[in-house]
Amino acid sequence: xxxxxxxxxxxxxxxxxxxxxxxxxxxxxxxxxxxxxxxxxxxxxxxxxxxxxxxxxxxxxxxxxxxxxxxxxxxxxxxxxxxxxxxxxxxxxxxxxxxxxxxxxxxxx
Numbered sequence: 001x002x003x004x005x006x007x008x009x010x011x012x013x014x015x016x017x018x019x020x021x022x023x024x025x026x027x028x029x030x031x032x033x034x035x036x037x038x039x040x041x042x043x044x045x046x047x048x049x050x051x052x053x054x055x056x057x058x059x060x061x062x063x064x065x066x067x068x069x070x071x072x073x074x075x076x077x078x079x080x081x082x083x084x085x086x087x088x089x090x091x092x093x094x095x096x097x098x099x100x101x102x103x104x105x106x107x108x109x
Contacts, residue, residue: 010034010042015051016078019071022064024057 013032017023023031029039043063046052051070054063065071 008042008045010039011046012074012077014042014046015065015070015074018052018063018065019075022062024060024062028063 010032014028017028017031025040025043028043029036032039034042043052043054047054051065051067052063053066054061056062
């Protein structure tokens with residue numbers, strides 16, 4: 001059940017961002033750079049699958065990673081992809097993961 005929701009590079013990127021810490025929907029959308037209607041659908045699919053949860057804080061909806069195993073898999077995957085791309089995995093929290101390029105690369109293999 002873990003890998004199915006992560007087939008989308010946007011959902012993989014979302015879970016990577018959330019594995020770094022919780023965020024409200026506006027910050028997530030900015031970090032993932034996705035159109036809002038599609039972005040909301042991706043978040044819903046991750047919530048239904050289980051690796052993402054949310055809570056309301058006043059008028060804000062805050063999202064967080066609920067599955068530490070899923071987060072660890074995503075961090076390991078992006079770390080390995082960073083090494084393949086010539087980046088340091090230790091710097092991954094400071095930069096956007098190479099998720100979109102990685103998914104395209106994995107599809108080509």
